[in-house]
Amino acid sequence: MNTAHTHYDPLSRALHWLTAIAVIAAFILGPEHFGREMHQGLDPATRLDIVVHESLGLLVAALTLLRLLWLAVRPAKPQFDMPAWMQLSAKATHGLLWLLLLAVPVSAMLALGTEGHPLTLLGGIRIDELPITANSSLASLADWGEVHGLLGDVILWLSGLHAVAAIVHHVALKDGVLRSMLPQRR
Template sequence: MASSPEPERYGALAQALHWLTAVLVLVAFIYGPGGSEQAIYLPSRDADRQLHESLGLCVFILAFVRLAWRAVAKRPDPPKMPAWLGVAAKAGHGALYVLMFALPITAVSGAWLEGHPLTLLGGLQVAPPVEKSHAFGAWLANLHTWLGDAIMWLAGLHALAALYHHFVLKDGVLRSMLPRRLMKS
């Protein structure tokens, strides 16, 4: 009881945006189109690619909304922890934000420079507004696949850190990102 006082929590909107982003990133990763460029853009793979691109663009939009909300909403003060852990947490969160922007930007610019339209759910297509520069586009598309792996590794470490806070440090960090009714303090 004494070791686990009621933590301050992120607000409902910040929590909802956080968990929605986590689910969208995971599903986008699972549906990430792999293989050669020809294979990725086969009509038979339209559905998976459309789902992947649509989810990825939602992550992009949510990243803007999150940062805007973060700038105005009150956030919980971090608990007392070793300085290195505080620095690592800040760096990790910063890198996750960077990836939430870098993933869609590399994907969209890569596809357009390769000469492919964006293909979204509902058959919506957005033709390239830029001139084709295939080699650079392919390089960006390849970078995108690496960044896709990177966000999963980083999110995995981030989740482990949250569990470390909860079960080892026994502070309120994980609970601060969970609704009160889900987890009794």
């Protein structure tokens, strides 16, 4: 059978799993309450957990931009027969996940910039003043650190729900939805 009808193309699959691993690792390695510690004057460059969190988070942003470019030109994704409500909820979940994959890193840049914290990345990279967000009037709109933490929790819950749905497809409905994102059998 033509694999285009059963599987996502290899690049979409690779980018999906790399992104999933990076999001989960950024969340797990995300140190609790480090926003508060930075408010109290902690230099984030002195904490490996913060540097790793920010580096993984920016990797998610870069992978997502690459995926969105690929989405515009890639081969058609596989289609499965399922009720309209199921198609619609899959579409809505994917749409929200795409939005969150962008909104989580953007809110982090807003938090760092508006609160005057540096961006600190692996390899000793440090940017003290972030373009656009530093000292901007966006600071008055929200507590971006709070917003970022909340969106970080939401993306984890939603991707958990999305993973459960994929497993239900595999175990109960026995269709090829989960397999379409997994490596092809030779």
